[in-house]
Amino acid sequence: MTTPENGPPPNSADHARTLLEFLGEHRSALSPLLIMSHDFPDPDAIGSMYGLQHLVQSAFGIEARIAYSGIIGRVENQAMVRTLRIRMHRFHPVLLKRFANVALVDTQPVFGNNSFPGNRKATLVLDQHPGDTPPQAGLAIVDPGCGATCVLVAQALLQASADIPARVATALAYGILTDTLDLYRARRGDVTQTYLEVMRHADMRALARIRNPLRSRKFFSVLGRGIREAVQYRRLVVSHLGLVDAPDRVSQVAEFLLTYERAQWCFVSGRYKGRLHVSLRSVHQDAQAGEVLRNVFVQRTQAGGHGPIGGGSCRIGLDAPEEKWSERERVLTERLRGRLRIRSTTEPRKPFAS
Numbered sequence: 113m114t115t116p117e118n119g120p121p122p123n124s125a126d127h128a129r130t131l132l133e134f135l136g137e138h139r140s141a142l143s144p145l146l147i148m149s150h151d152f153p154d155p156d157a158i159g160s161m162y163g164l165q166h167l168v169q170s171a172f173g174i175e176a177r178i179a180y181s182g183i184i185g186r187v188e189n190q191a192m193v194r195t196l197r198i199r200m201h202r203f204h205p206v207l208l209k210r211f212a213n214v215a216l217v218d219t220q221p222v223f224g225n226n227s228f229p230g231n232r233k234a235t236l237v238l239d240q241h242p243g244d245t246p247p248q249a250g251l252a253i254v255d256p257g258c259g260a261t262c263v264l265v266a267q268a269l270l271q272a273s274a275d276i277p278a279r280v281a282t283a284l285a286y287g288i289l290t291d292t293l294d295l296y297r298a299r300r301g302d303v304t305q306t307y308l309e310v311m312r313h314a315d316m317r318a319l320a321r322i323r324n325p326l327r328s329r330k331f332f333s334v335l336g337r338g339i340r341e342a343v344q345y346r347r348l349v350v351s352h353l354g355l356v357d358a359p360d361r362v363s364q365v366a367e368f369l370l371t372y373e374r375a376q377w378c379f380v381s382g383r384y385k386g387r388l389h390v391s392l393r394s395v396h397q398d399a400q401a402g403e404v405l406r407n408v409f410v411q412r413t414q415a416g417g418h419g420p421i422g423g424g425s426c427r428i429g430l431d432a433p434e435e436k437w438s439e440r441e442r443v444l445t446e447r448l449r450g451r452l453r454i455r456s457t458t459e460p461r462k463p464f465a466s
């Protein structure tokens with residue numbers, strides 16, 4: 113990590129310089145490069161992978177391929193990939209043998225949310241999430257204040273004075289917008305500045321199409337279930353969705369329920385392919401939602417997050433009986449209530465059941 117002995121902490125422009133230096137120095141050794149992110153990539157992950165691919169290819173002649181694990185579940189994310197024609201390959205472990213160089217963006221090797229082996233050294237790590245230990249990598253840039261990993265990539269592209277195609281700029285802008293809640297969570301001037309500069313190259317019509325997608329019947333039925341089944345424990349709203357058609361439904365419902373005027377925390381779970389996926393959201397911008405969730409889970413690596421956003425998953429088993437699923441949902445909710453010190457003596461209510 114680049115941390116000067118004194119002076120202000122490095123901002124995205126400093127990080128971009130470090131990244132460009134590294135890429136310039138090792139360019140021939142880095143090709144071909146496999147670019148990965150966390151499983152079930154979100155717009156910041158997709159935008160960072162796509163932006164980094166364009167940067168290394170166009171400015172350094174490094175051949176690069178994007179691989180993703182999990183599915184692209186949210187309809188906005190599917191629209192992003194389709195509208196911007198982003199070429200993403202399904203991850204397969206054989207790629208780790210074929211590519212000597214792997215770049216990880218928006219995640220880190222030891223994080224439990226990706227398909228990269230935790231004990232392998234990455235070539236490059238670009239991330240906004242604070243970790244317990246510095247990542248094992250040829251170069252690791254971890255900047256928890258940058259708002260979105262896309263900010264680091266966008267700043268490097270701007271500095272490389274590479275021509276930024278509208279499709280790449282739109283992906284980066286959308287990644288920044290989603291991770292910073294429309295810049296509401298942009299805490300540093302260089303984050304907003306980077307966004308404005310990359311926005312000048314973006315395609316506003318494409319961005320509008322991505323942000324206002326048509327939704328499937330499934331989406332509404334899961335949302336309806338999430339609302340009906342929601343249980344309120346004072347300032348905490350909990351909803352267990354049961355089986356979902358994509359893990360992203362969990363965060364979508366959590367974000368929606370958080371807009372309830374009496375909610376300060378939302379905890380939502382969903383069952384997908386033998387795993388229980390959970391999302392935690394808080395209205396408090398400085399809430400350590402990731403840390404809260406790590407305390408709630410048995411294994412700390414099963415959860416993560418930053419600021420008011422936390423997520424995680426744990427294996428229950430494809431053929432696990434209903435009791436095993438509901439017991440885990442109950443235990444996680446209990447532990448979360450303990451952690452948030454919400455011990456209501458009254459019976460929990462279903463505020464939207466009727």
Ligand SMILES: [Mn+2]
Binds near residue numbers: 240291
């Ligand atoms: Mn991110």
